[in-house]
Amino acid sequence: MSLIVVGSVALDTVETPADRRDEVLGGSASYFATVASMITPVRLVAVVGEDFSDEHLRFLRERDVDLAGLQRLSGRTFRWSGRYLDNMVDRETLDTQLNVFEKFSPQIPAAYRDSEYVFLANIDPCLQLEVLNQVDNPRLVALDTMNFWLTGESVSVLKKVLVHTDVIFLNDEEARMLSGKHSLVKAAAAVRLMGVKRVIIKRGDSGAMLFDDAGPFWVPAYPLEDVVDPTGAGDCFAGGFMAYLAFTGDLSDSNVRRAMVFGSVTASFAVEGFSVERFDSVHRGDLLLRCGEFGRLVRFEDVKL
């Protein structure tokens, strides 16, 4: 089942209280594709500059990531730099250089037009709309966004995209901004009224909630001894979620819940290392093992009175 991601590829410089990495592979599409490619082929549409290293290209290509949609423009690659505070949740952005990403205009290669599973990572809603005009008949469209697109003109465009969206990923702040509701239950209901079938609210180290016709579902975050770097956890959640749906080809409510668990599993591995480095040593068996641990984490027998 063909899966496509449209988003950013970046070079990240990340500081945590314990360690740091300079100009490592980052960006939503990199995280998403790295994770998804563990179980299904993935087509990547993004842009990099002339300075993007062969090493990073090789890393992605060797993971069964199709790079026919990766544009290379003259100029420098998108760079982001940030520092995490002691709680490893809050962070400050030290520097953002959009570089070639500022001129990103997603060109979907002809061979990608038949993509069935589409993930629109956090980019300008105008570009998200352009992408949808370039795919023929997707089975499932999922979308991520950020606070920056939730005001002014952008949010009007975003709402046009939402009409064609099956699944939206939001954190709690974004859900509240988009809906104008404080209660996450009410926020999810309001977003569903905008035309999105399933609303996923990411809760950071508390996991993620799904709201759809089958009622609410909550997958916790895996209780880790240590978080090394939270960057990209949300994109890795989306990568696991979408890949599981594409791999199984099953969009039933129960399979979407399995995909939530798989997303939380992949996100939990992501934060165990900087950038995508943890995935050098994670294999299918590790993923399945952790899925089993999620079962033990939440399962209980019927309460009787």
Add this chain to the structure above:
Amino acid sequence: MSLIVVGSVALDTVETPADRRDEVLGGSASYFATVASMITPVRLVAVVGEDFSDEHLRFLRERDVDLAGLQRLSGRTFRWSGRYLDNMVDRETLDTQLNVFEKFSPQIPAAYRDSEYVFLANIDPCLQLEVLNQVDNPRLVALDTMNFWLTGESVSVLKKVLVHTDVIFLNDEEARMLSGKHSLVKAAAAVRLMGVKRVIIKRGDSGAMLFDDAGPFWVPAYPLEDVVDPTGAGDCFAGGFMAYLAFTGDLSDSNVRRAMVFGSVTASFAVEGFSVERFDSVHRGDLLLRCGEFGRLVRFEDVKL
């Protein structure tokens, strides 16, 4: 199975952005006993002043709460007053008048010495230790505390109590203070090394985590449309948890997990009203119904790759 709670009975004045209540029934022991009494008799040890109303006494007595351990001293009842911020999570304390609670010295009536299930609500660890000296041979001792007792001399006394404690309830800040570890997984492990078999970390609107020999377990908070008043949610969680164990008399790992779910159910009802008012209209059937909803909230079929 005999259940006892030792803690505070207070008159609370609570403001939320939407509403307020003046001098309503509050205090850890009131919340705990109100909830527990829905499924099992409960013995209450606490202190009130001369001004404590017959109406409140009648409310508790009619709920099968044994008040033989409720002391009445000359002076005024403990009063607390607070205001919740817009997020309905953070709050500021406006006023605390300990009044007779300052002189609280728990006297366990002779008829209570055989109590099998003991809940030491948040009081001075010296008093918690005194209570344990007055019960003969409890099957299960559980304890709550707060940041105030986690520094200086108090924490040394608390650690003496912990040696005799089977279950501790902490929020994340308290778990970090007591253990000196930021990671909640490491914090729980460190607290278990202090002699506590099961550590429960309350995560507010994300639910609660249990750490014991059977591994971690996470029960989410019930996704509510509206939270009316979060005061007492933790005590209502403990009340549901302990009552379920006392009612069933089963301390197996799997039943302790059911008790976690039951605790989250009772906490979810508690925050739907001010004080204990929601429990005027909650019955066993409502509790069971919501337990079933928790099943649907977290259950998923095996992930296959």
